[in-house]
Amino acid sequence: MSTSDKYIDAFVEAFELEDRKEAEVLEYQSIENWDSVGHMTLISELEDAFDISMETDDIVEFSSFLVGKEILKKYDIAV
Amino acid sequence: MNANDEKKQVIIRNIEYLLTSSPYAENDTAASDLFSDTISELFSYHLKSSELYRNIIQGLSGSQITTTPETLADLPFLPVNLFKELDLKSSPTDQIVKTMTSSGTSGQVSKIYLDKDTARYQGKVLNSIVSSFIGNKRIPLLVIDSEKTVKDRNYFSARTAAIQGFSLFGKKPAFALNDDFTLNEAVVRDFFEQYSSGPYFVFGFTALVYFNFLHILKERNLSFKSNQGTLIHGGGWKKLQDQAVSNEQFKAFTQDTTGIQKVHNYYGMVEQTGSIFFECEEGHLHCSKYSDVYIRRADFSLCEPGEAGLIQVLSLLPLSYPGFNLLTEDMGEITSMDNCPCGRSGKTFKVHGRAKRAAIRGCSDVQY
Numbered sequence: 198m199s200t201s202d203k204y205i206d207a208f209v210e211a212f213e214l215e216d217r218k219e220a221e222v223l224e225y226q227s228i229e230n231w232d233s234v235g236h237m238t239l240i241s242e243l244e245d246a247f248d249i250s251m252e253t254d255d256i257v258e259f260s261s262f263l264v265g266k267e268i269l270k271k272y273d274i275a276v
Numbered sequence: 277m278n279a280n281d282e283k284k285q286v287i288i289r290n291i292e293y294l295l296t297s298s299p300y301a302e303n304d305t306a307a308s309d310l311f312s313d314t315i316s317e318l319f320s321y322h323l324k325s326s327e328l329y330r331n332i333i334q335g336l337s338g339s340q341i342t343t344t345p346e347t348l349a350d351l352p353f354l355p356v357n358l359f360k361e362l363d364l365k366s367s368p369t370d371q372i373v374k375t376m377t378s379s380g381t382s383g384q385v386s387k388i389y390l391d392k393d394t395a396r397y398q399g400k401v402l403n404s405i406v407s408s409f410i411g412n413k414r415i416p417l418l419v420i421d422s423e424k425t426v427k428d429r430n431y432f433s434a435r436t437a438a439i440q441g442f443s444l445f446g447k448k449p450a451f452a453l454n455d456d457f458t459l460n461e462a463v464v465r466d467f468f469e470q471y472s473s474g475p476y477f478v479f480g481f482t483a484l485v486y487f488n489f490l491h492i493l494k495e496r497n498l499s500f501k502s503n504q505g506t507l508i509h510g511g512g513w514k515k516l517q518d519q520a521v522s523n524e525q526f527k528a529f530t531q532d533t534t535g536i537q538k539v540h541n542y543y544g545m546v547e548q549t550g551s552i553f554f555e556c557e558e559g560h561l562h563c564s565k566y567s568d569v570y571i572r573r574a575d576f577s578l579c580e581p582g583e584a585g586l587i588q589v590l591s592l593l594p595l596s597y598p599g600f601n602l603l604t605e606d607m608g609e610i611t612s613m614d615n616c617p618c619g620r621s622g623k624t625f626k627v628h629g630r631a632k633r634a635a636i637r638g639c640s641d642v643q644y
Contacts, residue, residue, distance in 0.1 A: 225392070225395075225396065226373040226374075226392045226395060226396075232373070232374060233374075233395070233399070233437075233440040233441075234426060234427075234440060237440065237443050237444070241447075241448065244447075250413070250414060250447070251414070252412045252413060252414075253403050253407050253412040253413075253414065253444050253445055254403065254407070254412050256403075256444055257396075257399045257400045257403045257444065260396065
């Protein structure tokens with residue numbers, strides 16, 4: 198599976214999305230499921246998928262699908 | 277963008293600026309000036325954004341509202357109880373993404389309305405404060421609560437908010453309590469077996485940690501010997517006070533049963549989530565760059581350091597509701613103005629516990 202697919206999968210799993218295309222426009226609190234509870238679920242999904250351990254600063258900065266891509270670069274993951 | 281939106285952006289920029297350095301910068305007069313400026317901005321922002329708030333302040337201040345008083349202590353403050361009685365918000369309803377409620381025992385609950393920005397900066401500031409004590413690497417976390425407390429999205433209580441907030445520092449949190457709040461011994465044993473040799477942390481509300489965890493461990497003759505952990509707890513001493521348990525006794529009990537030597541209490545409330553007052557190694561609760569505290573006598577004049585009175589709390593974070601300057605129902609005293617032996621700057625204080633009902637009634641009479 199491509200890195201990009203894995204990245205989208207994490208959003209689909211964490212927020213129970215019906216359509217993969219929805220993921221790309223998401224922002225923190227833009228849908229009901231991406232609240233503080235959903236946020237930690239998403240981070241766990243990403244950490245499992247890429248086998249990384251994110252720093253807390255990056256977790257609080259992770260405010261959208263797009264910003265997340267930038268943050269993952271720090272962990273040598275190019276989405 | 278109208279003038280008031282611009283004001284909000286200025287407040288956010290100031291918070292962003294403070295976030296670029298330690299939450300307890302030493303002798304940072306620039307940071308304390310920025311704090312005062314931002315509180316004044318918040319005051320005029322909320323006056324413009326919430327008619328209800330404006331009316332209350334008008335009632336308190338008489339005809340003329342001064343938005344630029346000589347000192348911050350002169351700004352009018354709201355009794356924290358008001359959030360139980362009124363729907364106070366400063367953001368349009370369609371921007372509210374979360375309503376937090378207090379887990380009050382009196383029946384009435386506070387309702388705190390959060391917009392995206394407020395929720396976001398609560399998380400960022402909490403991270404800045406807590407990671408300055410325990411680091412920004414995520415470590416194993418044992419939550420002294422039941423998982424159901426965080427699972428129900430429709431009931432977002434102060435406990436839910438706190439557990440969610442602190443989950444940031446823990447990987448795959450384990451929950452020590454069953455749904456009926458009895459101890460899940462298997463989870464606890466597993467946790468200590470797996471993780472007690474490295475850094476880990478334990479988080480919970482003070483009363484749950486004491487009665488549902490430490491006490492039960494002792495009753496069942498279970499003890500762990502691991503000094504690698506940190507215990508963080510908050511949420512009030514009321515129930516422990518009734519049993520006359522002091523902070524020192526709490527720490528000694530924690531060490532006896534778990535081996536944990538690093539214990540930090542924090543003082544915070546749902547009305548000012550994020551900018552919590554964290555207890556340092558010396559046992560003092562610290563104001564950060566995002567918060568301040570005043571102690572007031574029954575006539576609302578300011579107490580001297582060391583003199584007990586009602587605690588007033590200020591926070592830079594409440595944007596979507598006017599909760600930046602509140603008089604609590606707790607008694608406390610200032611323990612140092614800027615010279616805590618731990619080396620962190622800022623005021624420190626001690627919380628004595630809930631004020632007697634009569635004292636609060638006294639305030640309300642004058643305030644309304």
